[in-house]
Structures are given as structure tokens and as C-alpha cells.
Amino acid sequence: MDLRQHIRGVPDFPKPGILFYDISTLLRHGPAWHEAVARMAEAIRPHAPTMLAGIESRGFLLAAPLALQLGLGFVMLRKRGKLPGATIGLDYALEYGTDRIEIQADAVRPGERVVILDDLLATGGTMAAGIELLRKAGAEVPAAAALIELTFLKGRERLDVPCEVLVSYDS
Template identity: 65%
Template sequence: MDLKDHIREIPDFPKPGILFYDISTLLAHADAWQVTMGRMAKAARVYQPDVIAGVESRGFLVAAPLALKLGCGFIMVRKPGKLPGGTVTHTYQNEYREDTVEIQDNAVEPGQRVIVVDDLLATGGTMSASISLLRKVGADVCAAACIIELGFLKGRDAIDVPVHALMTYDS
């Protein structure tokens, strides 16, 4: 199955000049969604993760069912102020401004194997920051995964673990 057939392209969203790759149509197609999760699980399984970390917010849609399929835990990497209890934060510079990501302070045990998951990899800033944050608490980040990679933005160059993308757009 060609999963690109289930991705809707929306021009000029969220602002003029941006072509948005919408996974909503993929999520709504039961067979395509099953194939997506099967392919992601196959790529992730080789790393024997203990935890899948989903990056806010569409990354949650991918990471939670992937963790369930692999039989491992799921945690959320979120923007500040969204998680209850104590948190650990990491501030980084993205292409537009300074930004921060955080996890709950007890989300990951030192040494646990973690795969960071998002729906889309663009410039790699948020994914790289999420990896740094997880390492700050002692996680062994063994890979990153996404459904879509915008290859022309060279985001994987910012990431120092293997990156698995189910599909790549080169323009």
C-alpha cells in the first residue's frame, strides 16, 4: 500500500507559502492506519524499546498506539504547563524563536530504551530537543521515528540517532 495516497496536501496552511501534509485522512482510513502502525512497529521493534515518547501533539496519535502494539510504555513530551506534577524541561532555539519541551520528572527511569516519535519531521529542532531532554533524565534514546519526513529541510541532520520515516517528501 502506498501510504502517500492517504495524505492530504493543504496549500497555504497554516500560512501562505506552506504546504501542509495532513495525516487526518490517513488516520480515518482503517486499513491505511493499520498498515502505518504495522510498518512503524516493524522499524521500532529492532531497538527493543521500553518506552515510546510522543511529541506534542500529533506525535501522541502515533506514539500511543505504537507503544500499545509493541507492549511498552508511552510518555508525552509537551509544551510547558501541560503536565501535572514535577517536570523536567529543556529549552532550545528553533527556526523562529526559543522554545521549551518538558516531561514528567518520573516518566523515564535511567537506562530505559526510548524511541522518540512524531507525525512529521521537518527541521528536526523539536525532535532533537526531545532527545536532549530525555537524555537529561538518563534515558537511552535509541531511535526516532515519524510517518512523514520533509527531506528537503534536512531535519535528520540535527538528530544523532537512527531516524525512521515511512515516507519522504523531497519538495
Template identity: 70%
Template sequence: MDSLPRADGIDLKAHIRSVPDFPKPGILFYDISTLLRDADAWQIAIARMTRALTPRRPELLAGIESRGFLLAAPLASRLGLGFTMIRKPGKLPGPTVGLDYELEYGSDRLEIQQDAVRPGQRVVVLDDLLATGGTMAAAISLLQQVGAEVVSAAVTIELNFLGGRDKLGVPVDALVSYDE
């Protein structure tokens, strides 16, 4: 699904600020802080994502540090599910499992607690943005490594023109999408 339906008549793109040349020249940054601070728009965003995820029948939601937490935590509460965190190295206590991965501008690492997922548990992984798909693909791979059945990914914003969903191998739900 390219972007979730707007039966309620609210255009969520109108609540997302575009910031040119941030964090560096040539980058157009989509700032969700303007969506988060508008109570009505934020409630509608969570309601839309709840409708999209319900048919996927998740048993657990996983959020990618840090803005993925902003979407995953309230959705988990609304859906009556647990929530687990996928974080940068050294941020989680106890035994962890990690995955190093390559990005277009270097490499990075994600970690999850070793016991965060039961084998075969149906998980949806969430983040604020899907661009080239490197981080989301790594998160999906990491969840599978610890035994999860990743049933879908969900994001606040998808940049369709970068083709990130093609790297994921799971369905993707996006609140809003941009084609250029």
C-alpha cells in the same frame, strides 16, 4: 531509512492530503487526518512502524505533543510497551524537567515528568513530522537529560530536503518522505 518498505502494496502518501498555504502563505501542510480516518491505511501504517521499531528494542515510547501521541500510543500498545508524553509547558502534573530551544522562527519549550524514564531506559521518540529537526532534537536532548538512552526517532512524515535528521544523532524511521 528514508521511508519504510511497502511489502503490502499500499502507498501511504496517497492517504496524506497536501494543503497549500496552510497555516500561512507559502507553507505546504501535510495533513495526516486523511490517513488516520482510513482504517485500512492506518492499520498498515502502524504495522509498518511496528516492524521498523521492533529491532530497536525500545523499552518505552515517548510522543511529542500532540500529533506524536497519535503514533506513539497505538505503537506502545502494539509493542507491549509503556508510553510517556513530551508536552508544552504547564501541561503535565507533578515535578517536570524542561528544555528551552530555538527554532528557525523563534523559541519554544518542552517538558517531561521528572520520573517518566528510568535511568538507562531504551526510548524511541515519535512525532508526526520531521522537518528542520529543532523540536525532535530538543525532545531527544530532554529525554537524555532525564536519563534515557534514546535509541531512535520515528515519524509519520519526513521532509528530506530540510535535513532535520542530520541534527538528531540517532537513527530515524519515517513512514513516508518527501524530497521537495
């Protein structure tokens, strides 16, 4: 099955000149969504994770069903102030300004093998920050994964772990 047929390109969203890759069309097509989760499970299984982490918010959509399929736990990397209890946070640079992601302080055990997931790998800034945050929390990060990669933005070059993707766009 060609998963590209189930990903809609929306021009000029969220601003003029941007082509947004909308996964809602994939999510609502049961057989395509099932295929995407199955393929991603096979791609990340060799990295021997003991836990999966999803980046807010669309990364949750991929990481949660994968964790269930693989019999693993799932942890959320969220924006500032969204998690209860003690948290560990990391500020990181965006193209214009900064952002912050956080994880609950007790979410991972030291040395736990956590594969991090998001729906899209673009410039790699958020994924790289997520990897750094997981390490700060004590996790080992053997790999990253994304449903879609925009290869022309070279985000993979910012990562120091292998990155599994299902669909790549070159422009």
C-alpha cells in the same frame, strides 16, 4: 499500500507558501492507519525500546497505538505547563524565537531505552530537543521515528540517532 495516497497536501496552510501534510485523512482510513502503525512497529522493533515517547500533539497519535501494539509504555513530551507534578524541561530554538518541552520527572527510569516519535520530521529542531530532554531525564535514546519526513529540510542531519520514517517528500 501506498500511504502517500492517504496523506493530503493542504497548500498555503498555516500561512502562504507552506504545503501542510495533513495526516487526518490517513487517520480516518482504517486500513491505511492500521498499515502505518504495523509498518512503524516493524521499523522500530529492532531498536529494542522499552518505552516510547510522543511529541505533543500529533506525535501522541503515533506513539500511543505503537506502544500498545509493542506492549510498551508511553510517555508524553509536552509544551510548558501541561503536565502535573514535578517536570524536567528544555528550552530550544525555533526559526524565530524559542519554545520549551517538558517531561514528568518520574516518567522514565535511568537507562531506559526510549524511542521518540512525531508525525513529521521537518527541520529537526523539536525532535533533537526531545532527544536531549529524554537524555536529561536519564533515558537512552536508540532511535527516533516519524510518519513523514520532509527530506529537503534536512532535519535528519540534526539528529544523532537513526531515524525511521514511512513516507518521505523531497520537495
